[in-house]
Structures are given as C-alpha cells and as structure tokens.
Amino acid sequence: MDETIEIEGLRTIVDRFDHVLLDQWGTLHEGQSIFPAARDCLARLRQAGKRVLVLSNSGKRARSNAQRLASLGLPTDAYDGILTSGEVTWNGLKKRTRAPFAELGRGCFLIARGGDRTIVDGLDLAIVADPENADFILLAGLDDAAADPEYWRQRLTGAATRSLPMLCANPDLAMFGAQGLIPAPGALAHFYEMLGGRVTFVGKPHAPIFKAALDELGQPPPARVLMVGDSLDHDIAGAHAAGMLTLFLRAGVHRDSPNEPVHGVAGPNARTPHWTMTRLAW
The missing domain is CATH 3.40.50.1000 (HAD superfamily/HAD-like)
Incomplete structure (x- = not known):
C-alpha cells in the first residue's frame, strides 16, 4: 500500500487482520470515560472473532491499567488482554534473560x-x-x-x-x-x-513492546496484526517497524492539524499509516 486510505470504520477492512492492538489514551478514552463508539467497536471486533490487546506506554503494571479502564467503563471481559510498557519492563527485570535487563x-x-x-x-x-x-x-x-x-x-x-x-x-x-x-x-x-x-x-515505538505483543498473541504473522492509535511517532512508527498494519486516528494528539494531509503530518514513510479515520469506530 503506497498511500493512506481514509475509512469510516473498521468494518471496511475487517478481512485484512486477525488481531488488533489498541492504544489507550486518545483511542479508547481521554481520561473521563470510554468513548461509546470505541466500546461498540470492541464488541464488534470480538463478535467477528478478532483478538484485541490494549497496548499502552504506561509505566504502571497491566493490572493497574485494567482497573483504570474498568473505572472508565470498559470491563476486562471487553478485550483479550492489556500490555503496558511497565509490564514488559517488570517481566524483563524478573527474567533477566536478555539485554538490556540481564x-x-x-x-x-x-x-x-x-x-x-x-x-x-x-x-x-x-x-x-x-x-x-x-x-x-x-x-x-x-x-x-x-x-x-x-x-x-x-x-x-x-x-x-x-x-x-x-x-x-x-x-x-x-x-x-x-x-x-x-x-x-x-x-x-x-x-x-x-x-x-x-x-x-521499552514502550512504543521501540521493538520490545511489539515483540511482547506478538508473544502474547501466539506469534501470528505481523502482517495480520493491526495497530490502531493516535500517535504517528509512537503507534504508527513502532508498528510499521514491526511489520504490522497501521490505522491512524486524527482526533487525538495530532488534532490541531485536522485539515493537513496525513502524509504532510506523518513525514517519513515510517510514520505513514495504511489507513486513517477520525475516531475509533466500527
């Protein structure tokens, strides 16, 4: 895919992926409550047989983030798991089997x-x-x-x-x-x-958290994994480097430039998403 394609919802590309990685802040919520359209989208993804992991740059453990999401209106049974950079760091320091932790x-x-x-x-x-x-x-x-x-x-x-x-x-x-x-x-x-x-x-856009996500999913082909997020520098660039599909949400960290073409905002090809839409929706 040479250029970014605008879509209205994930239903239009649902046959392109088997697994979804969802950024947290700006994708699921902005600190107040879960976006209703995002909650509906997660339910539709699970109904379609897709596995959904929340992927966050939070320095806290996964359990703390799951509790936070539940308090905002997204129970743990709405998705298949949550992986934070804090959790990846903790596991690395616990096992001490590879650099840089060892x-x-x-x-x-x-x-x-x-x-x-x-x-x-x-x-x-x-x-x-x-x-x-x-x-x-x-x-x-x-x-x-x-x-x-x-x-x-x-x-x-x-x-x-x-x-x-x-x-x-x-x-x-x-x-x-x-x-x-x-x-x-x-x-x-x-x-x-x-x-x-x-x-x-350790977190996005760096390789350890994307490797951990693939481990969590059972090592599927990266080309069948879709990363959805609102940061070109973290979500899109990191997933691109990992060989994954990417969907950029405009109504997030880059919302101040809504009328600028994605390629103009993205810059280098590593930050150019496959698809874009305003907010997460089915």
Missing part, C-alpha cells in the same frame, strides 16, 4: 508517579534513595511538579557522567497534567541522553 545490577534508583512501586514489586532489587548509590535508573513515571527536566539536572548530571544506565518504561514525550500538556517520562529520558547518559526505551 546486564543491569540490583541497585535501582526509581522515578515513579505518586510514589508508585508496583513496577518493582516482587523483583530482586535494592531501591536506593540517590543515583550515586545505584546500578541503574528506572524511569516509570513523573509527578506533575517534577515533570520539567530541569528539575532533575543536578541529580542526573553526575549519573550521566559516570554512564549510569537508565531504563525508561514510558517513552511518551508529553502527558496531560492539571495545567495542560507537560513533559512526560520520555522527555526526561531524552534530557538524560543530552547530558551524556545511556537510555534504553
């Missing part, structure tokens, strides 16, 4: 939102209070008050100087705070790279 030590300086420690629960780690005493930094989330990368400059400069590795479990560059869009963990990770630090990213 090379990391036990001393962990944890940066998480609201003091959440679920990403390290049950792991053989020693959580330390200062990067000076750590073997690596685990970046899972950020409080609004600590979202500005400059807030971390003093603490992270020394860590970068001694090449302390950072594991970023949420590559998102921006998130919604009380005052609107603010820097997300991915922005802090890139700031750490700018300081000279070494960072490994």
Whole structure:
C-alpha cells in the first residue's frame, strides 16, 4: 500500500487482520470515560472473532491499567488482554534473560508517579534513595511538579557522567497534567541522553513492546496484526517497524492539524499509516 486510505470504520477492512492492538489514551478514552463508539467497536471486533490487546506506554503494571479502564467503563471481559510498557519492563527485570535487563545490577534508583512501586514489586532489587548509590535508573513515571527536566539536572548530571544506565518504561514525550500538556517520562529520558547518559526505551515505538505483543498473541504473522492509535511517532512508527498494519486516528494528539494531509503530518514513510479515520469506530 503506497498511500493512506481514509475509512469510516473498521468494518471496511475487517478481512485484512486477525488481531488488533489498541492504544489507550486518545483511542479508547481521554481520561473521563470510554468513548461509546470505541466500546461498540470492541464488541464488534470480538463478535467477528478478532483478538484485541490494549497496548499502552504506561509505566504502571497491566493490572493497574485494567482497573483504570474498568473505572472508565470498559470491563476486562471487553478485550483479550492489556500490555503496558511497565509490564514488559517488570517481566524483563524478573527474567533477566536478555539485554538490556540481564546486564543491569540490583541497585535501582526509581522515578515513579505518586510514589508508585508496583513496577518493582516482587523483583530482586535494592531501591536506593540517590543515583550515586545505584546500578541503574528506572524511569516509570513523573509527578506533575517534577515533570520539567530541569528539575532533575543536578541529580542526573553526575549519573550521566559516570554512564549510569537508565531504563525508561514510558517513552511518551508529553502527558496531560492539571495545567495542560507537560513533559512526560520520555522527555526526561531524552534530557538524560543530552547530558551524556545511556537510555534504553521499552514502550512504543521501540521493538520490545511489539515483540511482547506478538508473544502474547501466539506469534501470528505481523502482517495480520493491526495497530490502531493516535500517535504517528509512537503507534504508527513502532508498528510499521514491526511489520504490522497501521490505522491512524486524527482526533487525538495530532488534532490541531485536522485539515493537513496525513502524509504532510506523518513525514517519513515510517510514520505513514495504511489507513486513517477520525475516531475509533466500527
């Protein structure tokens, strides 16, 4: 497929895929409640025999995100599973069978939102209070008050100087705070790279979370898997690199340029989706 095709609903391409990966924020909800059309679409997909996984860049474990979706009106039996970058990170640190997890030590300086420690629960780690005493930094989330990368400059400069590795479990560059869009963990990770630090990213658009999704689905051909999301940089680029089909939703993170052609918004071919529509609908 050489150019993006506009569609009105997934029903028009339902024979092109067997499995669906759904982004969470901007695709299923925007923090208030599940979009009614999205809820109906999930029911129709399941009726059509499609397997549906929610794929999120949340640095929290899958269970926390499932509870969050249920509170917004989407029960766990509405989809087949949920996979977060936090869950992939936890599994990697638990098994320690492949890079980059196998090379990391036990001393962990944890940066998480609201003091959440679920990403390290049950792991053989020693959580330390200062990067000076750590073997690596685990970046899972950020409080609004600590979202500005400059807030971390003093603490992270020394860590970068001694090449302390950072594991970023949420590559998102921006998130919604009380005052609107603010820097997300991915922005802090890139700031750490700018300081000279070494960072490994786990979530979209990076390969580990898409490999984990294929594992969860039983290793189907990637060309029979459809990724649906509102981020060209994370959902579309990551799935494209994994060899998957892609559907871009305009009424999301790129909503400020609704009249611009998708190719103009997308830029490089790696960010050009196969299909596009306004919101998730059947």
